[in-house]
Amino acid sequence: MSWNICVIGAGKIGQMIASLLQASSNYSVTVADRDLAALSVLNKQGIATRQIDVGDEAQLTQGLSGFDAVISAAPFFLTPKISKAAKTAGAHYFDLTEDVAATNAVRELAEDSDTAFMPQCGLAPGFVGIAGASLAAELDELDSLHMRVGALPLYPTNAMKYNLTWSTDGLINEYCNPCDAIVNGERVKTAPLEDYEVLGHDGVEYECFNTSGGLGTLPETLEGKARAVSYRSIRYPGHCEILKLLLKDLGLERRRDLLKDIFETALPRTDQDVVLVYCTAKGLIDGALREKSLINKSFARTLNGQVWSAIQVTTAAGVLGVVDLMRTGGLPAKGFIRQEQVNLSDFLNTEFGRLYRAGDVTEQNKAA
Numbered sequence: 001m002s003w004n005i006c007v008i009g010a011g012k013i014g015q016m017i018a019s020l021l022q023a024s025s026n027y028s029v030t031v032a033d034r035d036l037a038a039l040s041v042l043n044k045q046g047i048a049t050r051q052i053d054v055g056d057e058a059q060l061t062q063g064l065s066g067f068d069a070v071i072s073a074a075p076f077f078l079t080p081k082i083s084k085a086a087k088t089a090g091a092h093y094f095d096l097t098e099d100v101a102a103t104n105a106v107r108e109l110a111e112d113s114d115t116a117f118m119p120q121c122g123l124a125p126g127f128v129g130i131a132g133a134s135l136a137a138e139l140d141e142l143d144s145l146h147m148r149v150g151a152l153p154l155y156p157t158n159a160m161k162y163n164l165t166w167s168t169d170g171l172i173n174e175y176c177n178p179c180d181a182i183v184n185g186e187r188v189k190t191a192p193l194e195d196y197e198v199l200g201h202d203g204v205e206y207e208c209f210n211t212s213g214g215l216g217t218l219p220e221t222l223e224g225k226a227r228a229v230s231y232r233s234i235r236y237p238g239h240c241e242i243l244k245l246l247l248k249d250l251g252l253e254r255r256r257d258l259l260k261d262i263f264e265t266a267l268p269r270t271d272q273d274v275v276l277v278y279c280t281a282k283g284l285i286d287g288a289l290r291e292k293s294l295i296n297k298s299f300a301r302t303l304n305g306q307v308w309s310a311i312q313v314t315t316a317a318g319v320l321g322v323v324d325l326m327r328t329g330g331l332p333a334k335g336f337i338r339q340e341q342v343n344l345s346d347f348l349n350t351e352f353g354r355l356y357r358a359g360d361v362t363e364q365n366k367a368a
Contacts, residue, residue, distance in 0.1 A: 002027065005030070005323070006032055007030070007071045009074040010035060010041070015031075016312040016315070020304075020317075020352060031047060031049050032063060057084075067091045069092040069323060076167075077099075079103075083095070083106045083119075087109050092333070093115065094118050094323055095121060096315060098125055110335050115334060118322060118336075118337040120213075121318055121319035123149060124213075124231070124277075125215065127339075129147075130347055131296070132147045134345075140284050142226045143282045144227055144281070145218075147278075148233070151166060151275050152235065153165070154274050160239050161235070162239055163270040165311045174214070177192065179192055179231065182226055184228070190210050193210060195230065206237070206276070208232035208235075210230065271307065273299075273310045277296040279294045280293045298310045314355075321356075325350060
């Protein structure tokens with residue numbers, strides 16, 4: 001069965017989602033945004049567009065009528081309005097948000113809904129939750145699950161060793177908001193930028209530290225089943241120390257508007273990037289303590305004649321993989337859907353989830 005999809009947001013991720021849908025025989029796609037200049041880029045590629053002001057509730061609801069599903073690639077603060085309009089229009093709803101409050105708003109809408117609501121569907125939260133839950137399920141008894149994700153420039157040149165590759169608002173949220181975790185068996189909030197660790201992969205050294213939003217609903221699902229669960233962002237060494245100077249010493253955690261202006265003025269964007277997913281789970285199998293790891297490393301690539309960054313590809317594949325599962329009956333068609341309800345193998349076998357296979361998903365089992 002073919003689905004008619006509305007993608008809200010004509011930014012970098014919205015363009016990637018639309019391009020993949022347009023190339024599929026199983027979907028038709030329309031992109032909605034109020035920015036005519038952004039929509040004109042898609043028009044030139046033969047993708048249908050519609051000018052909609054998300055701030056106009058009546059216009060938004062009318063504009064979503066007739067679609068099987070809505071994918072929000074808009075900023076997180078627009079999530080409540082878009083998800084509400086999708087419910088009124090009778091469409092399934094998916095988004096990419098890492099914002100906890102926005103997700104809670106979606107959850108409330110899903111309680112009595114006849115359609116499905118599945119937020120947090122991108123990379124982290126999103127694919128990393130599917131991967132982490134899959135690792136945990138391989139153990140008879142889970143002790144700890146640690147998930148780490150980095151969207152990084154291939155060729156860092158500044159002191160922060162970082163370039164902008166995705167939403168600046170989302171990035172600042174990660175650095176400033178409290179982080180969900182399980183510590184000593186209990187669900188808690190931890191401080192961002194803490195629990196620092198160093199790891200290496202393919203001869204490259206990285207640092208990791210707590211950031212907000214990446215776990216999605218996993219702490220709820222695994223509470224009482226694990227001693228420790230965490231999510232950390234991967235960066236090149238030195239990044240965390242500079243963040244603490246900016247956010248703590250200079251007080252920019254209280255001036256997010258100024259911090260956003262600084263980041264967008266001083267940090268150039270790049271499409272030459274790498275996305276690294278690094279998950280480890282430890283626990284018992286047949287009474288023996290074992291550790292399992294899943295590593296995925298994705299690079300920018302050419303798809304459908306266009307060059308796309310690694311963060312665009314992995315984020316778009318994250319949401320479209322679960323959309324495809326729902327279209328084919330692989331996920332519940334109503335209510336609130338969590339990422340950990342998705343089977344990793346099923347996800348990787350969808351036409352969009354296969355894009356992660358190019359990142360060489362690697363599972364390494366070793367005795368502890």
